[in-house]
Amino acid sequence: MKYQEAIIEDLLTAAFQDEALRDAYYEAAQEKRFKKGDLLLEQGQICRHSYILLSGAVRGFYLKDGREVTTSFCFTSDVVLSLESATRLTPSPESFEVLEDSLVEVVSMEKMARLRERFPVFEKVWTLSMEAYAIWLEERLASLQFATAKERYDQLVERYPEIVRQVQLSHIASYLGITLETLSRIRAKG
Amino acid sequence: MKYQEAIIEDLLTAAFQDEALRDAYYEAAQEKRFKKGDLLLEQGQICRHSYILLSGAVRGFYLKDGREVTTSFCFTSDVVLSLESATRLTPSPESFEVLEDSLVEVVSMEKMARLRERFPVFEKVWTLSMEAYAIWLEERLASLQFATAKERYDQLVERYPEIVRQVQLSHIASYLGITLETLSRIRAKG
DNA sequence: ATAATTATTTGACATATGTCAAACGGCGAC
DNA sequence: GTCGCCGTTTGACATATGTCAAATAATTAT
Known part of the structure; x- marks a missing residue:
């Protein structure tokens, strides 16, 4: 998954003026470094974390008939997670591999759920991200189709x-x- | 756009037990019949309504180099709207054509926005629909890709x-x- | 029912892309 | 520096799909 939207960035920037929200967020989030080749999530596992890329690059892929099929690339400020696995708690259809040493902000989906409940702005950001992601997928689909x-x-x-x-x-x-x-x-x- | 999810149906069924919600919804919604060949939305217009298909069939398409490119089909219980146009108030990239005489429930996006504000369950349904739609698009993308x-x-x-x-x-x-x-x-x- | 229109099938050929194999090039280990 | 590995390029050929044109089949209008 990935998103990038000016409106969302603005919403978050404004929201982070609030100290209570900021504290709650940074209590839930954790900065981590990953090395080239690391897997953020492996096909078959349940996606329990959301990874915000502060720098670096990640690719999503799955195995089909023994071959790797690349489904997505994520770069700075994209969010890495398997939407299907994270929302339905089912095994992830894809893996995510770190392509170059990366700095990542990790938030567990559980803590994210609590942040969404407690601060409506996070709920709003999630919804807007879904909309933006769906629109982005529609565009990519059209491109692939024609x-x-x-x-x-x-x-x-x-x-x-x-x-x-x-x-x-x-x-x-x-x-x-x-x-x-x-x-x-x-x-x-x- | 389209969605179909058991969880969403259940949520709505439960929510409609509430008389206040039911009244508010049916005040906003309007049943309409459309004939084969009618356009629910034309490319370039802003999508100001959401159409729930009670029966019939609809296809989404756009013109590319003078040719029609079909982007989606919608059947009973699918929701017809241009996500991009409705959420960003930009000209719709696609038209929606009625393929056979259809019975449709029409709700203006504006009234829908008010319903979402007033009844959190509508907001929840919208978010879940976005998630389901994005996952559906991901699957279709993978299929088209490989x-x-x-x-x-x-x-x-x-x-x-x-x-x-x-x-x-x-x-x-x-x-x-x-x-x-x-x-x-x-x-x-x- | 008949004619007119539209949708679908079929054929011949062109083009895009895939497959397999080999060659080339850069880059790190030693 | 040399060797070996990995990623990339190139070539020859196979296959899938596109294009254009014509023939049928199905649908609609009169």
Whole structure:
């Protein structure tokens, strides 16, 4: 999962003026460093934490027929969690792997639930995040449905120019739904 | 947009025991009949209503290079609205067309907002619907990313066996991200 | 019922992408 | 520095899907 929305950032910035809220949040949250290769969550486990990326990069993937299929990339200020697993308490369909040394703010879903109950602004932020995430997914779906592989690659690089430096091509190809070789050829042609 | 979740249905059933809530809802809602071919919402308009399908079928689509691209189908008990347009008050990226004579419950987004403020259960239902919708989109994305056209068609028919009778193949093909001819051949092979 | 329109199927061929194999290149371990 | 590993590129060929055109089949209007 991931979100990025100016309105949400503003809401949070304003909310954090409140000392009681700030204290409650920082009591629940915990900063942690992860190293390249670490797994934040493994396929099959239940997602009990929310990871806010303060710096670094993470990729979501699952295994299909013995192959890794990359479902998402998360960068600074994105939130890493399996929505399905966290909300339904079912085994996560995907794993999340740290792609480069990362600084992360960890909040347990349980504590997050209590924060949402106690401070309506957190509930509001959660709802707005869901809306933003769903809209983002709709866009990605449309792109996957009717853009060519080259168009999808160009869109991705336009949105995340750094991605080519941070992530190896095989993962990008998988994310785009094409093979490594096809991506390599797309890049060669320019 | 669409949702379908047992938990949400149960929540609503329970909530409607409350007479005050029931009255408030039915004051806001309005039953309407639409005919095949009617547009519930047109691309470019702002989505100011939510349409709950009591019976019938609706398809979402947008124009790309002069061609219609089908983005979604909605059937009984699905909710029809453009999430992006309704939440951000921006022009809708898609139109919604009635595929067969339909009975619909219409609620203006404004009145819905007031219901959400007044009755927390509506707010809860909205949030749960967003979660369910996002999870549904994630699944559809994975399917589009890594299933063959035939697998996607089989999944669709398994989930909505009626669809082949209700919706013409060109729309189904578009929804699957393939051409009409390819779908026709997939069906022929069995 | 008949004609007109629209939806679907089929065929021939073009294009995009996948698969397998080999070669190339950078980078760290020693 | 050299070796070996890993990621990437390139080539040859296979397969899936798209495009255009024509033929049927189904639906609608008259």
